[in-house]
Amino acid sequence: MTVNLLDFDLDGLAVFCQRLGEKRFRATQLFRWIHQRGASDFAQMSDLAKGLRDKLAGQAEIRGLTVLSQNLSCDGTIKWLFDVGDGNAVEAVFIPEDDRGTLCISSQAGCAVGCRFCSTGHQGFSRNLSSAEIVGQLWFAEHFLRRHLNRTDRVISNVVMMGMGEPLQNYDQLLPALRVMLDDHAYGLSRRRLTVSTSGVVPMMDRLAQDCPVALAVSLHAPQDALRDNLVPLNRKYPLAELLAACKRYLAHAPRDFITFEYCMLDGVNDQPEHAQQLIDLVNAHSDGKTWCKFNLIPFNPFAASGLLRSVPQRVAAFAKILSDAGIVTTVRKTRGDDIAAACGQLAGSVLDRTRVDERMAKQRTIVLKPVKEI
Numbered sequence: 001m002t003v004n005l006l007d008f009d010l011d012g013l014a015v016f017c018q019r020l021g022e023k024r025f026r027a028t029q030l031f032r033w034i035h036q037r038g039a040s041d042f043a044q045m046s047d048l049a050k051g052l053r054d055k056l057a058g059q060a061e062i063r064g065l066t067v068l069s070q071n072l073s074c075d076g077t078i079k080w081l082f083d084v085g086d087g088n089a090v091e092a093v094f095i096p097e098d099d100r101g102t103l104c105i106s107s108q109a110g111c112a113v114g115c116r117f118c119s120t121g122h123q124g125f126s127r128n129l130s131s132a133e134i135v136g137q138l139w140f141a142e143h144f145l146r147r148h149l150n151r152t153d154r155v156i157s158n159v160v161m162m163g164m165g166e167p168l169q170n171y172d173q174l175l176p177a178l179r180v181m182l183d184d185h186a187y188g189l190s191r192r193r194l195t196v197s198t199s200g201v202v203p204m205m206d207r208l209a210q211d212c213p214v215a216l217a218v219s220l221h222a223p224q225d226a227l228r229d230n231l232v233p234l235n236r237k238y239p240l241a242e243l244l245a246a247c248k249r250y251l252a253h254a255p256r257d258f259i260t261f262e263y264c265m266l267d268g269v270n271d272q273p274e275h276a277q278q279l280i281d282l283v284n285a286h287s288d289g290k291t292w293c294k295f296n297l298i299p300f301n302p303f304a305a306s307g308l309l310r311s312v313p314q315r316v317a318a319f320a321k322i323l324s325d326a327g328i329v330t331t332v333r334k335t336r337g338d339d340i341a342a343a344c345g346q347l348a349g350s351v352l353d354r355t356r357v358d359e360r361m362a363k364q365r366t367i368v369l370k371p372v373k374e375i
């Protein structure tokens, strides 16, 4: 069976090349061909000896993902649906802005965490993606965009692991993929331009801090355990006190960084002034006088199965003001790509669920929505 070289970080590729009797610098050349130049054919690699190219052709391949569909939003956002076999498909989204190009990548086919406000969570879970399938989304998007835009320099400046899946529940495959993205011989992203988003897998946050302390975003969505248990079921295993302590430990390995708390604004559920005050208390309880976190308020993208509604803009603005007035850096995320279902929480792909997601979700739909007065 041939080996897919997209699965390897540079160290892994060096070990593979060593088995072929080749020195490390050959692995570096090969790595640069694959990731910097987007090559998929060994015959193209003109500075590799013919003997090595023949060996590689017999034992290895550079196998990207098959694109099932591509959608372009009126705001320039592009969403791709990639086939990952057996009826599963995952999505990645490119979001162009004036000063950056951000790619949102998936880490699993589906997700077992089952957050109530997330389309992926409602689809259940099929399987983890391999490192090649994670990196393959970036490999495809970067080189597609360069060709399409007729550019030779880097198009994607930021990567966020915020697509389908909980990245820290696929840690062994995630780590080599992150290393490829950071490697100067590949995409050369800086640590702060590569963000892993987690719903709070505490032990793996500690491992990521040790192994590869990239920027960390935490899906918070509630200021107290009873509410978060319902919205983000992983909270029952790792409640808020443990999660926030892990955030502080993480920062010890990523000095001068912030934790970004993602907070999806749900009408009448978590968007009241008392919730904002509880968040302030939570942040202050873990503060040592320095700013250590910021909040990103996300307008919810409603879908029928969630039983939830989007907070009105005035309420989002009022909530942001309460946090800001307390000295907490707070932004409201601009919705991008919602005309192609590419906005936050809308990624759905196609998942052959193995986890009886409908039963799990039915149990979660117990929260009573409070009537909300207009402000």
Ligand code: SF4
Residues within 6 Å of the ligand: 111, 112, 113, 114, 115, 118, 119, 120, 121, 122, 163, 164, 165, 166, 198, 199, 219
């Ligand atoms: S928000 Fe993230 S962790 Fe929660 S169900 Fe969706 S993909 Fe999974």
